[in-house]
Structures are given as structure tokens and as C-alpha cells.
Amino acid sequence: MASRFLLEIIDRKLKEIMKNESIFGGKILILSGDFRQCLPIKEFATRSEITDLTIKKSNLWNSFLKLKLTENMRADKNEKEFAKNLIEIGDGKEESEYITIHNYAILSPFNTIVDKYNEEIIKKFPGEQYDFLSIDETEQNSALQITPEILNSLNCANFPKHKLTLKINSVIMLLRNLNLSEGLCNGTRLQVTNIGKNVLNCKIISGDKFGEQTLIPRITLIEEKKFPFILKRHQFPVQLAFSFTINKSQSQTFEKIGIDFTQESFAHGQTYVALSRAKSWNKIKIKLNENENKIKI
Incomplete structure (x- = not known):
């Protein structure tokens, strides 16, 4: 012009x-x-x-x-x-160039594989990186003396990690039920639109509240069963969700999916659930080990 x-x-x-x-x-x-x-x-x-x-x-x-x-x-x-x-x-009505990112996902039966994909994708994802470290502690009456370093290293399913790396427009998934009436339940996927020290501005990209804006605060989460002590972790109750487990993908539909079957499904129905997340075969890519040409049903 x-x-x-x-x-x-x-x-x-x-x-x-x-x-x-x-x-x-x-x-x-x-x-x-x-x-x-x-x-x-x-x-x-x-x-x-x-x-x-x-x-x-x-x-x-x-x-x-x-x-x-x-x-x-x-x-x-x-x-x-x-x-x-x-x-x-x-006209600026499309909020970002990643507007359709919710239509794509990489699935795997295992959290370890999912974590590797998310770590690689967030590294390559454009934008400023924000790292959030949790505050971890045990119950005050616990007889065990555990160093912060050990507490920070502990992980379990549906529990946020000690270190959370985010960028604007990155995709995350809720790990706790926060407000069911507002669509904020365990497994809800969101896209980060703004990042604050203690609050994330997000857009809901799954479920009945798709497209609505919401706020996700840092909260204190408690794990009572996994370890021989009660672990308290103050962190955002989310994880990156460019990739997530097959179990977490249930009830969702995607434009395209990639499925990592380099390690076989370990539970009934996982292969079926993974393959049925897309609408046709040409929307699915499957990764196998080099010496394999079949997937376990």
C-alpha cells in the first residue's frame, strides 16, 4: 500500500x-x-x-x-x-494462524511417548517460551524427610509435571475438573491465548463450550495414593496436548491424526479408539517399528 x-x-x-x-x-x-x-x-x-x-x-x-x-x-x-x-x-476475526490446530493430534498408548512428542513440538513451536516450575511439598506431619529435588522429579498420571513449558497458541489439556457447567473438566482441550504468572487465558477447543474464552489459575493439587506420603503440587492443572494418550482421545474427532504404535496397545479397545478418531483412512498416519507392517488389534 x-x-x-x-x-x-x-x-x-x-x-x-x-x-x-x-x-x-x-x-x-x-x-x-x-x-x-x-x-x-x-x-x-x-x-x-x-x-x-x-x-x-x-x-x-x-x-x-x-x-x-x-x-x-x-x-x-x-x-x-x-x-x-x-x-x-x-478483518482479524480469525484469532491466529493456528486457528485449526485443534483438528490435529498425535496419539499413543503411552504417556512416555506422548511426552516426547510434546517436548519436541513445543521446542519448534514459534513464539516466546514461558517456563513454570511447581512448588512441591509433603504433609507437614509426614515423618519422611524428602528433598525438593526428589519431590520435583515425581510424576504420575493426571498430575501436572514440575516444569510446564508454554507458548502463545500452544494446545493444553486440563487434568482436573474445575467447573463442569463451564466445560472445564478433566480432558478438556484448550488453546493458550495469553500467559500470566498465575493465570492462563485460554480458548476452549473441545466439547460443548467450544470457542468460549476462559481463565485457568494455578492451584494446589494433592496426590494421596501414588506415593508413601501425600504430595502437594502448586501448578497449573494442565499438560501440553499436541499429543496425548489414546484413552484421553475418547469422544473426540479430528481432521487428521497420527498414531504412534511403535509400542503396542496394552488394553482392550485402544486400537479401535485410536483409528476411529478420524473420518477416513486417508486422514490417518500410523507409525510402526521398522521391522513391523501390522498393528495389534
């Missing part, structure tokens, strides 16, 4: 050429463009400075008759959804 200064130069030059002090020397000037496209460029400029460069900030702008074109002539006429999505993106 040309800057307002170019428009104002055209105005001055036409006045000089036509020897007429009317706007644009009395000539009719037709402009066309799309404010959804790239703005004028100015090195090291702030947002407000770039906005000030647009022709809308020129005193000449109010002299134009504005006409709006409504049909995208470049897009295929049969691709109405594509044209609609382009307009929504241009």
Missing part, C-alpha cells in the same frame, strides 16, 4: 500542472486497494507510526467517494468457504 505522502505529492503536482488549486488540480482520481493487505513500510516504526502513514490519515481522504467491492474475483467461484475465510482473516 502506498503511503499518504505519495497521495499528497500527487495532489500538489496536479495542482501545479493544471494551475488549479482545487483538489488534484480539478481532475478525477480513482484509487483502488484493500486495507486488509500490507501497510506502508517504515523502518523501525511503531504500530501507530505505520497507521499514520496510511492514506486514511491524509486530509484528502474525506474528499473521496468510497465504494466497496464485495466479491473476491480471484478466488475460485466454487470455493466460497475459502473466500469467506480470507475475509475473516483480513
Whole structure:
């Protein structure tokens, strides 16, 4: 997009050429463009400075008759959804370029494999990284003297890890029921939209409350059965969920899935559940060990 200064130069030059002090020397000037496209460029400029460069900030702008074109002539006429999505993106209604990330998942029977995928994906995921460390302690009346380092290393199912790494737009899953009426239950998937020290702003991306905004606070979680003592962990009750276990995927449907079967399913129905998360075979990719060509049913 040309800057307002170019428009104002055209105005001055036409006045000089036509020897007429009317706007644009009395000539009719037709402009066309799309404010959804790239703005004028100015090195090291702030947002407000770039906005000030647009022709809308020129005193000449109010002299134009504005006409709006409504049909995208470049897009295929049969691709109405594509044209609609382009307009929504241009208008800022699509909240991020990761808007459809909830439609994809990597599944595995085992938490250890899931954790590896999530660690690799969050490393490659764009954006600033935020690391949150939990505060771990035992019951005050516990006779066991356990160092913080040992407490930090302890993990179990449906319990947040000591270290949680997040980025804006990353996908997470709730590990506790927080508010069932608001759709915040164990297994709910969310997309992080803003990150605070003690609160996460998120968009729900699964279940009946899909698309709604919510807040996830840090809370103190208690594990009483897994260890010979009561463990208290103050942390966000979530885990990364680019990848998650087959059991956690139940009741959900995805556009595309990858299934890691390098370790066989260990419980009844897991293979069936994993394969039935997508709508067709061409939406499923399966990873096996190099010497295998079949999956265990």
C-alpha cells in the first residue's frame, strides 16, 4: 500500500500542472486497494507510526467517494468457504494462524511417548517460551524427610509435571475438573491465548463450550495414593496436548491424526479408539517399528 505522502505529492503536482488549486488540480482520481493487505513500510516504526502513514490519515481522504467491492474475483467461484475465510482473516476475526490446530493430534498408548512428542513440538513451536516450575511439598506431619529435588522429579498420571513449558497458541489439556457447567473438566482441550504468572487465558477447543474464552489459575493439587506420603503440587492443572494418550482421545474427532504404535496397545479397545478418531483412512498416519507392517488389534 502506498503511503499518504505519495497521495499528497500527487495532489500538489496536479495542482501545479493544471494551475488549479482545487483538489488534484480539478481532475478525477480513482484509487483502488484493500486495507486488509500490507501497510506502508517504515523502518523501525511503531504500530501507530505505520497507521499514520496510511492514506486514511491524509486530509484528502474525506474528499473521496468510497465504494466497496464485495466479491473476491480471484478466488475460485466454487470455493466460497475459502473466500469467506480470507475475509475473516483480513478483518482479524480469525484469532491466529493456528486457528485449526485443534483438528490435529498425535496419539499413543503411552504417556512416555506422548511426552516426547510434546517436548519436541513445543521446542519448534514459534513464539516466546514461558517456563513454570511447581512448588512441591509433603504433609507437614509426614515423618519422611524428602528433598525438593526428589519431590520435583515425581510424576504420575493426571498430575501436572514440575516444569510446564508454554507458548502463545500452544494446545493444553486440563487434568482436573474445575467447573463442569463451564466445560472445564478433566480432558478438556484448550488453546493458550495469553500467559500470566498465575493465570492462563485460554480458548476452549473441545466439547460443548467450544470457542468460549476462559481463565485457568494455578492451584494446589494433592496426590494421596501414588506415593508413601501425600504430595502437594502448586501448578497449573494442565499438560501440553499436541499429543496425548489414546484413552484421553475418547469422544473426540479430528481432521487428521497420527498414531504412534511403535509400542503396542496394552488394553482392550485402544486400537479401535485410536483409528476411529478420524473420518477416513486417508486422514490417518500410523507409525510402526521398522521391522513391523501390522498393528495389534
